[in-house]
Amino acid sequence: MRAVFILTLFTLTLKGLSQVSAGPKFQLNFSNVAGGEKDAGNKYKLGFNAGAFINIQLSDLLDFHPEMLYSTRGYKLQKSIGSKDTNITHRFSYIDFPILGIIHVGDNGFIEAGPQIGYLANDKMKGSVVSSSVVQKVDTGNVYGFNTTEYSLVVGGGYKFNFKLSAGVRFVYGLSKIYTSGQYSHNISFGISIGYYFGGASPSGRGGNVYKRI
Secondary structure, eight states: OHHHHHHHHHHHHHHHHTTEEEEEEEEEEEEEEESSTTOTTEEOEEEEEEEEEEEEEOSSSEEEEEEEEEEEEEEEEEEEETTEEEEEEEEEEEEEEEEEEEEEETTTEEEEEEEEEEEEEEEEEEEEEEETTEEEEEEEOOOTTBOSEEEEEEEEEEEEOTTSEEEEEEEEEEOSOSBSSSSOOEEEEEEEEEEEOEESSOTTOSTTOSSOOO
């Protein structure tokens, strides 16, 4: 009787694991800072995300999809005011935890949405300010004066190929202000990503649907 119970438990565990997949993810993003009175002249900055995800199939339609990512965001400031020319790149480094729900659309498409919490690991500002032929170099790095926790909203979508590769696009809108005081500036970013799935159900489909599980 005990052997039957153990075998049944083992079988159910394997069945549950067949609905779980995981893998690495890499994303190129274009980020900026907006919302503050002094942010109008900011330009988008190229950055990246890299990390891993877990995907849990809840039904034929819905997945639970948490991620852990190292992310770089920021902006470029290129502005001339009077005799002063400013050329600065400001980079923020975050450890991000998106907690997403995925809805499958059509055969292999999907849309995703959910909250994200990020922790500021580093802040780096580099560039120069030229005033009356005097060049002042800017090179600072600390998190003083910045909120170290950021809450964001994530929306996106993509496509899962039958050879376990996925490609997607994502928009992240920061709900928290960057600075501890002063203007209400927040992060925004657009990204293009690829990911690779290990494990999960066989490619025979989701509950008999045309969609092929990877």
